Amino acid sequence: MAKLPTDGALIFKVAIPVPVYRLFDYLAPDVIDLHNVKPGVRLEVPFGKGKKIAFLVEIVQHSELDVGKLKQVIRILDHPSLLSAKDLWLMKWASHYYHHPLGEVMSTAFPAALRQGKSVVVKTEKRYTLTELGKVTDSAGLQRSPKQKSMLEKFQSCPASLSEAELSAWNDNWRPAVKALIAKQWVQLELQAAKLNNPEALIRNNALQCNPPQQAAIEAVCASLGQFGVFLLEGVTGSGKTEVYLQIIRTVLERGQQVLVLVPEITLTPQLEDRFRQRFAISIALSHSKLTDNQRQAAWLQMQQGDCSILLGTRSALFTPLKNPGLIILDEEHDASFKQQEGFRFSARDIAVVRGKLLHIPVLLGSATPSLESLYNVDKQRYQLLHLPDRAGNAIEPVLQLLDIRNKRISEGLSEALIEEMRLILSKNEQVLLFLNRRGFAPTLICHSCGWVARCQRCDANMVIHFDESCLRCHHCGQEQRLIKQCPACKVGELTPLGLGTERVEKVLAELFPDKVTVRLDRDSTQRKGSLENYLQQINQGKVDIILGTQMLSKGHHFPNVTLVAILDVDSGLFSIDFHAPEKLAQMIVQVSGRAGRAEKPGKVIMQTRQPEHPLLTTLIREGYRSFAKTALAERKEALLPPFSYQALLRVQTGDVDSPPLFFQAVTALVETYNTGHTLVLGPVAAPMARRAGLYRYQLLFQNTHRKELQVLLDVLIPEIAKLKQARKVRWSLDVDPVDLY
Numbered sequence: 001m002a003k004l005p006t007d008g009a010l011i012f013k014v015a016i017p018v019p020v021y022r023l024f025d026y027l028a029p030d031v032i033d034l035h036n037v038k039p040g041v042r043l044e045v046p047f048g049k050g051k052k053i054a055f056l057v058e059i060v061q062h063s064e065l066d067v068g069k070l071k072q073v074i075r076i077l078d079h080p081s082l083l084s085a086k087d088l089w090l091m092k093w094a095s096h097y098y099h100h101p102l103g104e105v106m107s108t109a110f111p112a113a114l115r116q117g118k119s120v121v122v123k124t125e126k127r128y129t130l131t132e133l134g135k136v137t138d139s140a141g142l143q144r145s146p147k148q149k150s151m152l153e154k155f156q157s158c159p160a161s162l163s164e165a166e167l168s169a170w171n172d173n174w175r176p177a178v179k180a181l182i183a184k185q186w187v188q189l190e191l192q193a194a195k196l197n198n199p200e201a202l203i204r205n206n207a208l209q210c211n212p213p214q215q216a217a218i219e220a221v222c223a224s225l226g227q228f229g230v231f232l233l234e235g236v237t238g239s240g241k242t243e244v245y246l247q248i249i250r251t252v253l254e255r256g257q258q259v260l261v262l263v264p265e266i267t268l269t270p271q272l273e274d275r276f277r278q279r280f281a282i283s284i285a286l287s288h289s290k291l292t293d294n295q296r297q298a299a300w301l302q303m304q305q306g307d308c309s310i311l312l313g314t315r316s317a318l319f320t321p322l323k324n325p326g327l328i329i330l331d332e333e334h335d336a337s338f339k340q341q342e343g344f345r346f347s348a349r350d351i352a353v354v355r356g357k358l359l360h361i362p363v364l365l366g367s368a369t370p371s372l373e374s375l376y377n378v379d380k381q382r383y384q385l386l387h388l389p390d391r392a393g394n395a396i397e398p399v400l401q402l403l404d405i406r407n408k409r410i411s412e413g414l415s416e417a418l419i420e421e422m423r424l425i426l427s428k429n430e431q432v433l434l435f436l437n438r439r440g441f442a443p444t445l446i447c448h449s450c451g452w453v454a455r456c457q458r459c460d461a462n463m464v465i466h467f468d469e470s471c472l473r474c475h476h477c478g479q480e481q482r483l484i485k486q487c488p489a490c491k492v493g494e495l496t497p498l499g500l501g502t503e504r505v506e507k508v509l510a511e512l513f514p515d516k517v518t519v520r521l522d523r524d525s526t527q528r529k530g531s532l533e534n535y536l537q538q539i540n541q542g543k544v545d546i547i548l549g550t551q552m553l554s555k556g557h558h559f560p561n562v563t564l565v566a567i568l569d570v571d572s573g574l575f576s577i578d579f580h581a582p583e584k585l586a587q588m589i590v591q592v593s594g595r596a597g598r599a600e601k602p603g604k605v606i607m608q609t610r611q612p613e614h615p616l617l618t619t620l621i622r623e624g625y626r627s628f629a630k631t632a633l634a635e636r637k638e639a640l641l642p643p644f645s646y647q648a649l650l651r652v653q654t655g656d657v658d659s660p661p662l663f664f665q666a667v668t669a670l671v672e673t674y675n676t677g678h679t680l681v682l683g684p685v686a687a688p689m690a691r692r693a694g695l696y697r698y699q700l701l702f703q704n705t706h707r708k709e710l711q712v713l714l715d716v717l718i719p720e721i722a723k724l725k726q727a728r729k730v731r732w733s734l735d736v737d738p739v740d741l742y
């Protein structure tokens, strides 16, 4: 029930996760003590005909609205706030910088369970680990307790720790055995770093002896603990970056502080998690989209309350509150996955740097192929470069070479020369990795007699042939139809698949190498839960001869027995209209190459091309990524493209063709009024993919060499656009610092 205002009624200004660019005023609830009610607390408020979870931003004395008409907050969910003043500041900053409604930004920061208003219960899964005594105990002494014996063996065979779930999967009735092993002091509950008074107990396995560049990197970051600084750790794949992270993290833990480690993709977490668990005997929190809501909430709360010291997660973990922040690490910082591509389009890398500054802690960015932005920031002396020039241990860097396939015979994407190389490697029982960034059987289905092509009816795109599932599928909207045999246009023509996808290469490999085992790794083959892990295990156990896959292969995985990598179609990346394309292609080539010869055996990388003189390829091969980056930056400077200017992209999508012109007319009028600086406005134009999922797409690009000036313009423009009546008929969004112009 709304309470009638009395003089001095307090007003709560709240952010609600709806696409509206302002805060909402509510009357304070009837609580006696508002002292502990701080900005950041979750609230339940009446909204429209229902209720919503909202976030308190400010308590004020006055409202600009008619106080008599204000509704009252139903209840306060948090005592005290789960967010610190700095957390809230960061969210406000992000809301402002990305011009995204604060309620939606805050909603992103909370895990789903809390966002939906669940109350805070910290229930974490226990993990068990061997003690020093347990490690050296001979299980043969347990002949008379077979259950305990096999459990001890289970612990001894796994490198790190076992969770309750893992133990349940092993045996339903595991508790008595664990209890017995704990009583014998062979097994213990995993330690919480926060409650540890003996730092020695943190470490499970000893660190490696670092080489001088690793040592220098570790010292530089450790010397900066307790203050802000951004470090770019540039090191080829296998140069020992992860080892550097682990040793720095140890120092942070010894200071009693927490570490946030962000990786671009979920597929990278199992391997990294494993290495962390092997090194540290403490609990490690995880946060990524494959976990349940409860697990994510538990991780979030553990970090917030300081019960856990390491969080390993993907970009949305960036906002997790930290009780004792010590360090933020972003691995593979160049990866575009750090930029959210829909809704609240933030860059986790850029916000991490802002957060580091706010919290007075260092931020460590690592990559074998740093982004041009970060290299530019090194040039500008905003970031400090830490370089690991060589592979660690005895591993040797692979040799890259171009294979000119002009006028050569090719069977399903494989030239004869490549097939010869493959035979040689396979005869030595070493592994081959083939990279093709296109899944499905073939990207086009065409009529041999009339030229008809299977197009998606909802997108400007061809339907991709998926033979295994006997269907045609659009990779942009997911539309599917049965695979047809006869041309629907001329009714007589035979339909032929054109072009190459991983499924097609897989089939030809089975013919060429019938006694060899091929594993295909792409989004289709790894859909089932656990299938990727399963394949990776088979590969590492040497049960696989040929690994074939898409960009999934270029990310993080170690294939120590691979000695030949082939990029089947490097040319397809050379002719994109997006200015980011060369950078992405170069990164992809170097990352894929990095999978070869990671152990003692040297590796070789072959790129099939019809453009053997292309400057991007020749520079990359002869002079390496750094040289390529230097050239690419010079080109961007010449063209005044980012990072030498700043961009924001206004995107519009709509089902009807008539609305966008009216919308853009109104926007252009606003731009003319407010653009007093030198912001370049390009467009409106149809998006490079003009129709997608049944919607027409347009865009308007803003660009300025001064970030401030662009921001000032957007500050006034965006709220005005939001008010336009023409804006109600279209779906529009703003992408600040876009990484993808599609």
Ligand code: ADP
Pocket: 208, 209, 210, 211, 214, 235, 236, 237, 238, 239, 240, 241, 242, 243, 244, 392, 393, 394
């Ligand atoms: P990156 O993260 O740069 O790919 P990793 O840290 O995974 O590199 O190291 C690659 C391999 O080299 C790993 O097997 C790691 O154990 C090993 N390694 C790292 N540092 C050293 C070192 N200083 N001495 C010997 N081996 C090392």
Ligand code: ZN
Pocket: 447, 448, 449, 450, 451, 452, 487, 488, 489, 490, 491, 492, 493, 494
């Ligand atoms: Zn036809």
Ligand code: ZN
Pocket: 456, 457, 458, 459, 461, 474, 475, 476, 477, 478, 479, 692, 693
């Ligand atoms: Zn489609």
